[in-house]
Amino acid sequence: MHRARHCLAPAALALVLAVPAALVAPAASAQSVRDLLQQRVPEALRPALALTVEDEIRAGQAAAANLLGVAPLVADEGLQRYVNTVGRWIAMGSERPDLPWRFGVVDSADVNAFAAPGGYVLITRGLYASLGDEAELAGVLGHEIAHVVERHHLDLMRKSLLLEMGVQSLQKQLEGDREALVRRLVGTGAEIFARRLDQGAEFQADRHGMVLAARAGYSPFGLPAVLQKIASVDRTDDRVTLLYRTHPAPDERLRQLEAAFGAGLDGLDRPDAGGKLHPLK
Amino acid sequence: MLVVALLLPLALAPRPAQAQAQSQAQAQAKSQPSPTPGTTTRDTELKARPVVDAPTLARLPAKSAVTIVERRGGWLGVVSGGKRGWVRLLHVSSRPVGASGPTVRELETAARVATGRAGSGNVAVTTGIRGLTPEQLRSAQADPSALDALERTAVEPAQASAYAAAHRLARRPLPYPPAPREARDAPR
Numbered sequence: 001m002h003r004a005r006h007c008l009a010p011a012a013l014a015l016v017l018a019v020p021a022a023l024v025a026p027a028a029s030a031q032s033v034r035d036l037l038q039q040r041v042p043e044a045l046r047p048a049l050a051l052t053v054e055d056e057i058r059a060g061q062a063a064a065a066n067l068l069g070v071a072p073l074v075a076d077e078g079l080q081r082y083v084n085t086v087g088r089w090i091a092m093g094s095e096r097p098d099l100p101w102r103f104g105v106v107d108s109a110d111v112n113a114f115a116a117p118g119g120y121v122l123i124t125r126g127l128y129a130s131l132g133d134e135a136e137l138a139g140v141l142g143h144e145i146a147h148v149v150e151r152h153h154l155d156l157m158r159k160s161l162l163l164e165m166g167v168q169s170l171q172k173q174l175e176g177d178r179e180a181l182v183r184r185l186v187g188t189g190a191e192i193f194a195r196r197l198d199q200g201a202e203f204q205a206d207r208h209g210m211v212l213a214a215r216a217g218y219s220p221f222g223l224p225a226v227l228q229k230i231a232s233v234d235r236t237d238d239r240v241t242l243l244y245r246t247h248p249a250p251d252e253r254l255r256q257l258e259a260a261f262g263a264g265l266d267g268l269d270r271p272d273a274g275g276k277l278h279p280l281k
Numbered sequence: 282m283l284v285v286a287l288l289l290p291l292a293l294a295p296r297p298a299q300a301q302a303q304s305q306a307q308a309q310a311k312s313q314p315s316p317t318p319g320t321t322t323r324d325t326e327l328k329a330r331p332v333v334d335a336p337t338l339a340r341l342p343a344k345s346a347v348t349i350v351e352r353r354g355g356w357l358g359v360v361s362g363g364k365r366g367w368v369r370l371l372h373v374s375s376r377p378v379g380a381s382g383p384t385v386r387e388l389e390t391a392a393r394v395a396t397g398r399a400g401s402g403n404v405a406v407t408t409g410i411r412g413l414t415p416e417q418l419r420s421a422q423a424d425p426s427a428l429d430a431l432e433r434t435a436v437e438p439a440q441a442s443a444y445a446a447a448h449r450l451a452r453r454p455l456p457y458p459p460a461p462r463e464a465r466d467a468p469r
């Protein structure tokens with residue numbers, strides 16, 4: 001659908017990598033960078049520069065496995081199955097219903113949730129414990145599902161790898177061992193989850209998260225309700241440090257949601273919809 | 282159990298002494314936050330009931346102080362200027378209550394006791410007690426069995442659909458809204 005976004009022409013890549021030069025040069029060359037970025041990739045290079053869905057899934061699996069190394073799954077199959085049920089139902093209403101969606105609650109007091117490429121979504125016990133009802137869970141999972149659907153973290157991985165390797169060696173890598181490529185995409189440990197996306201991607205995930213929850217039949221207001229709770233936590237508490245590091249402040253996110261939706265969601269409340277939150281042991 | 286009892290109120294920010302009572306009341310009143318200070322982010326109306334066409338009790342200018350006592354869908358039950366009413370959820374931001382929440386040290390001690398790690402001499406296992414750091418994430422090593430566990434509890438579309446049907450979750454068509462243009466410049 002947006003293939004061009006995922007496979008840049010080598011010439012454009014070379015210019016991206018030479019950003020400092022482009023920045024000091026006048027507007028004319030900024031324009032030509034843009035032109036090059038919009039150029040279509042030559043047919044012959046496409047297979048080499050594009051990542052397949054299989055690559056995406058394997059990268060997500062590896063990133064998730066690394067995160068689980070530091071924050072293991074909560075040992076409660078009933079809870080895990082419950083979160084998978086709600087998550088799967090929401091993901092089925094997204095633009096990528098056929099990914100192998102996997103959801104999990106991980107054992108950490110950190111207040112957070114993580115999306116890895118390919119459909120891997122993990123929420124911490126700290127965040128789960130602060131949820132008030134299933135619509136709030138739906139809002140949180142909706143935000144993470146939106147990151148996966150929009151390939152936000154995959155794009156971040158790809159950009160990092162380009163900057164690190166340069167075009168030539170990346171091309172060589174792409175022609176060779178795919179497993180090595182996936183390893184390099186994932187990077188060190190679970191570092192991808194400590195990195196910040198651009199703000200626009202987070203605001204988009206918030207908007208789409210509310211819509212995805214509403215499409216699944218929930219009240220769309222679960223996500224902003226959770227953001228309000230997070231805003232009520234002292235931000236020097238180390239359980240929200242990572243969240244503030246990786247996301248815009250919750251009050252700014254609320255403001256963006258209000259600006260995007262206004263009263264447009266009136267009438268979509270469904271107080272009786274959904275089941276009960278599975279209790280934490 | 283105790284870990285949960287103490288962690289639960291994190292986002293609700295009560296005093297530690299309230300934590301236990303709160304976790305007991307959790308089943309009945311989970312979606313009701315304990316009173317939290319909030320601020321209106323724009324001009325809005327205090328309504329008599331949580332519906333658009335309810336009578337307006339007061340007009341609240343941006344930055345009005347409110348106390349959030351309840352949530353019902355897209356509406357917050359608040360007290361403002363001595364009046365109890367309802368404002369749109371998206372017109373309110375909350376802020377920390379102050380230093381009254383449990384400290385991280387208290388939580389850590391409680392968690393060790395709860396998991397039987399106190400006095401065991403093994404202080405290496407502290408997962409789940411405090412926030413995650415970038416250093417921790419960078420040094421994370423894959424847990425080879427973890428993906429199997431994740432697979433084991435996966436849910437297929439048919440099961441998810443059955444759950445939805447049993448819980449009045451009806452699919453609704455709804456497009457994504459575009460990014461707002463004015464939000465960046467909105468008054469703070």
Ligand SMILES: [Zn+2]
Pocket residue numbers: 143147202205247
């Ligand atoms: Zn996010």
